[in-house]
Amino acid sequence: MLKRVLALSTLLPGMAMAAGLDGSTMSLNWIIPFAGLLLSIALFPIFAPHFWHDNFGKVAAFWGALFVVPFALHAGVVPTAEVIVHAMLEEYIPFILILFALYTVSGGILVWGNLHGSPKLNTGILALGTVLASIMGTTGAAMLLIRPILKANDNRLHNVHVVVFFIFLVANVGGGLTPLGDPPLFLGFLKGVDFLWTVEHMAGPVLLMSVLLLAMFYAIDSYYFKKEGVLPRDKTPDSALKIYGKRNFVLLAAIVGLVVMSGVWKPGIEWEVMGSHLGLQDIVRDVLLLVIGAISLKITPAQVRAGNDFNWGPILEVAKLFAGIFIAMAPAIAILQAGTSGAMAGLVKLVSYADGTPHDAMYFWLTGTLSAFLDNAPTYLVFFNLAHGDAAHMMGPMASTLLAISSGAVFMGAMSYIGNAPNFMVKAVAEDRGVKMPSFFGYMAWSLACLLPVCIVMTLVFFHY
Template sequence: MKSLRAIWVILGAWMPALALAADLDGSRLSVLWGVPFAGVLLSVALLPLVAPHFWHHHFGKVTAAWALAFLLPFAWVFGPLAAAAGLVHALLAEYLPFVILLAALFTVAGGIYIRGNLHGSAALNTGLLAIGALLASFMGTTGASMLLIRPLIRANDGRKHVTHVVVFFIFIVSNAGGSLTPLGDPPLFLGFLKGVDFFWTLQHIWPETLFLVGVLLGLFFLLDAWFWRQAGERLAVDPTPDTPPAAFGFDGKFNFALLGVIVALVLMSGLWKSELQWELLGTSIGLPGLVRDAGLIMVTVASLLLTPRQVHEDNQFGWGPMQEVAKLFAGIFLTIIPVIAMLKAGVQGPFGAIVAAVTGADGQPIPAMYFWASGLLSSFLDNAPTYLVFFNTAGGDPATLMGAQAATLAAISAGSVFMGANTYIGNAPNLMVKAIAEDRGVAMPSFFGYMLWSCGILLPLFALITLIWLR
């Protein structure tokens, strides 16, 4: 009995630390807790420019150093158990489900090889981007990006200028195209889990999506056609030999069925309600999520075992892009903990000015401000928790947000998805596409170079969306 009593005493002493880790009070935090997160972002932005060789070989170590720069002081101030609980929550509730889903989509899409050498004319490239935009809302921006980026690069390997093709691919396929269903992008899936109807975004932001994707496709066609007509644009020898029309097709077609399984597993985890759950250091682990993640791991293994080696060789499949995303986002998911907590604190927190800016003097939400606030923060923070912060700031009641405040929910949804294209770290597929392109010899812009593209092209379009739909 004494030993049992001692256990309860210890558990009782642990509970405040667990509660702190589960719901960190951001109003009590200094903005200095955001320094490690800012360090990760600046490392991604600057080190590839000033020390490319060092970054290429040690980006994982740099990210780990910033993670420890947050975790160790946090353990010193709030206690080792609170730090452990925060680490467990970031790992089990956020990072692992994120990486497992990305790995499944990366592996399955990498097991599909589109045979034949397409020639990257402006019309063909624009058509591929349009197909990718359509697929993105139904197989996810990651799935559509991983399926199409390799054949798109191969189609353009006989051209001198390819950078703009990949940049517009990130704008359209890796981001804007995923705005119509919860399958397209993680923020919308979180909204679905919170009670937003599956087809709500399709019904309410399709005009903005059609406008954004349509204008981007038009701009891309004009720019690509201009490059196509320049002397010396087409190389004398196409690195990929021509193939007869009969040779076009798909290898590894069974991976399409595995993509269907991935979609079914994601939907299942959102629709299946189970009271069975486990708790580890304050983090609840539900049965639907466990089943989903176990199923995704099985799908990944099945794709690796069943896909012929030749398909992977033809696709130049490798784990480098996935490793880069996994390592960088491990640091981001950990160091972002205090930043999200400070945002959740609302007007009482260090970022109270941002939260206050989205509400008018009459207490009513301002859709245009929600669009820009959720979008700009999603450009640098993980867009899924950012969506939740503003979803809850707007009241958090899905029935009200889908009804009387539909304009506000549409603004949050569009901002979180569209503006993920503003930076390489705004959405996970951005980095994956960049890594694959660089692996195939495409000279991609630096972090700030890419932002010159996004600010010059996307921000004016977002301003037009604001003027037309969010006044």
């Protein structure tokens, strides 16, 4: 195995870095492990589903190691450790702890009732989730409503499209209205973008995108509903909705409060761990997220979680895969951050006209396209800094460019399963409930057919000049 690793390392340029990743000196060969991991996520479930189900964690670890080991041989153990520590402490751990807390708390809220998944009901739930996404975050809204909508459609012959549009709207587009909604916008908020600026400027794009997608969904769902005819209608009568585990709503509010607290409370106390900075506010947030999850498990009756078919499978799948993704994608983010000095300089140059003025349409499409495959939060930050980096200037003379970056990151994070944190979580929960979700490429076929045309409309309306 070591010989194979050494053979791979000979394909990569020699690097002498003092610490961490210097994207300006990195070859595109460094992103081979990340590409391999993406292809594994795309192809193994199709061609080797049993192997993938039993070994996806090992596959993710393999591709992560295929970056780490050659990098350690070239740059040294300490810089490699710094990269891993940064990916884990500053990115992965906060990411997975928020998901854990939201998954655990939302799994303690049971929406009970014998509703039938008609086009009107499904569209209404999607619209409700789209609104809630900007209030409690895309992950919170998605985890709260995915089980009720799955239950409402469990007797439908065709229900895959329901989950696909749920990912489009609740897990992505709906979070575009406030910094609380989606991680990219929260990063902008931390960089100094006013809360109300986001609300005011994103209102138009979010409204238009939501209306177009909801109308498209209603048409598609109506077609399938009529195609199914009387089969397989549930003969039991509808019953009023009842909500159990209501105390968990308080815990959901506490999670949102902790996320906001970590962004606005700056006590100035921090510790440096191998080049990574860990603030007191981050430690407090992460510890309390664990406490909230534990409280939810303690106070929620077992029958409530049983009614939700709650288990740890989906969150464990996300935790294992994204541990590999966060490590393997580090070179790609570093190369992008290098701008015109990096190996992706050709792409970076596309976002400006010859006179240096920003090309808003290209900012929208490049931010969006890369957000589909590189988690949309760091991609947003890369293009935010590339455009100018100063929030006051971005909200003023470059407001249209900031709008393009924000919209691209939020909307096109829905283009693939890995574009935004809740996408894969929704997929995992749906599969756990027996829905035969599309493969990685199958899902992208849906997004290219349904989401891409709407993004073209958005370009013509908001970013054509």
